[in-house]
Amino acid sequence: MAHAVPLLRPGHHLQLLEGSRAFFPALVAAIDAARTEVLLETYIFDFTATGAEVAYALERAARRGVTVRLIVDGVGTPELPAFWRDRFDQAPVQWLVYSPVGALGLLWPGQWRRLHRKLCVIDDSVGFCGGINILDDFHDPNHGPLASPRFDFTLRIAGPLVHEIRATIERQWSRIAALGQLRRARWSGALQLLRTATGRAAPPPAPADSVHANVRAALLLRDNLRRRAIIERAYLRAIGRAREEIIIANAYFVPGGRMRRALVSAARRGVRVCLLLQGRYEYFMQYYASRPVFGALLRAGVEIHEYAPSFLHAKVAVIDGRWATVGSSNLDPLSLLLAREANVVVEDRGFATQLRERLVAAMQDEGQRMDAAAYERRPPLQRAKERLALVVMRALLAIQGKKYL
Known part of the structure; x- marks a missing residue:
């Protein structure tokens, strides 16, 4: 179980x-x-x-x-x-x-x-x-x-x-x-x-002045045995309970269907959903495979900010200014289906506020907000690279006996 x-x-x-x-x-x-x-x-x-x-x-x-x-x-x-x-x-x-x-x-x-x-x-x-x-x-x-x-x-x-x-x-x-x-x-x-x-x-x-005392926290360890979905489940529960704001910063963001639907549902019920994602090309598969999922998110009102100054490797989130997570897990199939990962989940307003302020500053000062209309006009060559990246990712997952929809 x-x-x-x-x-x-x-x-x-x-x-x-x-x-x-x-x-x-x-x-x-x-x-x-x-x-x-x-x-x-x-x-x-x-x-x-x-x-x-x-x-x-x-x-x-x-x-x-x-x-x-x-x-x-x-x-x-x-x-x-x-x-x-x-x-x-x-x-x-x-x-x-x-x-x-x-x-x-x-x-x-x-x-x-x-x-x-x-x-x-x-x-x-x-x-x-x-x-x-x-x-x-x-x-x-x-x-x-x-x-x-x-x-x-x-x-x-x-x-x-x-x-x-x-x-x-x-x-x-x-x-x-x-x-x-x-x-x-x-x-x-x-x-x-x-x-x-x-x-x-x-x-x-x-x-x-930088230590948050008497904080409530839990360690989430994802493996390929009994804890295969523990980190994704924690995200989905927090997103489902969100009432005001969701901020996620993630290096390799290729969310599966459940995660996409949860974010779209949150945005449609009036929650402000902000994503801070990798804005610089690092790896072909991770960079291009994420792009096709942006359309449904943008149409639902999700804000997507691409981090520009350097490589974004953060795997963190803040929800409703109280729930937060910091760890190693990306929201992509490699992390959520295959890798051993470790995240800490925190419920503490002071800690969440500190992390939120840093993420908001990164979005405002170091990120570039994606324009929905410009996204829809992206050129055929880019779309072809996106399709190829998804094919490669799914093929690699198939070799491992996994599907990611």
Whole structure:
């Protein structure tokens, strides 16, 4: 039976961090304060620029006796550079690769089921969950230097969810080992985690004016077993209950029929629906496959704003100024049908207000609102690319045994 959306629990302290410029200093500070363990799971670990600062922090922690475990995805991070493999082995930083790609690459059934989560726990006392990879804001592995920073968010968390995040990473580590993936790993040091709480340092403090205290929150973990629709279900429930405003910022937005109908229904009952989406070309399939769904949304009165300064990688939403989510899940078939994802859902007016203000500013100052009439006049070549992108996406899904209507 599929899991229901979990109840939100109180007692969390949350800090919203925008981009690697805010996330990496907070992460490095927490790692440098670690006394017993650091568990990190990420889709991409890129060692360029400030990404190397995180790597050095992991190395420092391991060299002073902290148990450090790193999991990366086999597509997002197919291999670690030789320089860093050697340093991690010597430290020792333990690391594993989730589902390395074989000779047939992504054509092999199941290979699109990626580990897309971005999670970290330090000493079971502070955690991080969001959409930001270990990747410098001003660097793109495919497009090179960026003139403006990538737009994305993560959360620094203290409270009950930290233990859930820790258990999640531990389970993933054990599963990779059980599946025989250790042939792609490099092991050094003892394998037993230090579980004692004696001598643990308190999590490094965050600026008081940016922390939201006693927040109600829940961790949503999408997998391909019992929690296949948990993140989509949370979105649909919140959208269905919306009465005033829905703001969604999403990098790869190719919503299925249920999501499209929910947004159209909300707009038609008088809810202001605003989408902040990727405005710059990044990947052919994700960029063009999203365009055909815009027509019905625009006709229903949905506002679509395309983010212009840089790549938008945010996976966040705010509804009615109280409900919010921050995480790794896009609203596309790769995230909603195939990938392992992690989102935090929050119900707190102060937190939602902070996130909403940043999204509204991005729409007003850094976005370009799509004109419905101009959309209908888009040229035949663009329409052909859109149809091709949808065909490619559906073919890839068919290989994985999935349909997305």
